[in-house]
Amino acid sequence: MSLLIRLQAPVHPGSRGDARLLGIVLYTATLLRPETLQLLSSVEDKAGFIKELYAAASALSMFRANYSYGLISQELGIPEKTVRRYTRGGDTISKLVSSVLSELESRGGYIEVEIPSVESLKAKINGLEEENKELRKRIQELEAQVSQLRNTVELVKARLKELQETLH
Structure with a gap:
C-alpha cells in the first residue's frame, strides 16, 4: 500500500x-x-x-x-x-x-x-539482501574453484619442469 x-x-x-x-x-x-x-x-x-x-x-x-x-x-x-x-x-x-x-x-x-509504503520498501530490501547473500555464496564458490585451478596449474607446471629436466 x-x-x-x-x-x-x-x-x-x-x-x-x-x-x-x-x-x-x-x-x-x-x-x-x-x-x-x-x-x-x-x-x-x-x-x-x-x-x-x-x-x-x-x-x-x-x-x-x-x-x-x-x-x-x-x-x-x-x-x-x-x-x-x-x-x-x-x-x-x-x-x-x-x-x-x-x-x-x-x-x-x-x-x-x-x-x-515502508512495507513494500522493506520487502524489496529483504529481497535484495537475500540476493546479496546468494551472490556472496556464489563468489566464494568461484573463488574456491579459482584457487583449485591455480593449484592444478602449479602442479602441471612442476610436472612439466620435471619432464623438461628429464628430457635434457
Missing part, C-alpha cells in the same frame, strides 16, 4: 514565497517520480544528483517568477550558463523537472505524488 499526497503551488508565482513554494513542489514531485528514483539508483554521485535536482527546480521556479538569469545565478550560487540549461530543459534532470511543471500546469496548480 502506498500513500498518495497532493502538492499544490502557484504555477506563475507572484512573490518570493510563491517561487519558493513552487520550487519545493517541483523538487519533491520530481524526486518522488519512479523514473527519477530509478535514475537516482543508477548514478554514482547520489548527493550531487539530488543537489542538481534541487538547483534545477529552484531555478525553474525563480524563472517562472520572472527573476533574471543573473539573479537566479546569484541566489543559487551557480553559473548563468547552468541556469539557462535548467530553464530550457537542456539535460535529463531539467527535463524531469519541466515535465512535472507541465503536469502541474495542466492540473491547475496541483499534482498528486505517490509515496511507496
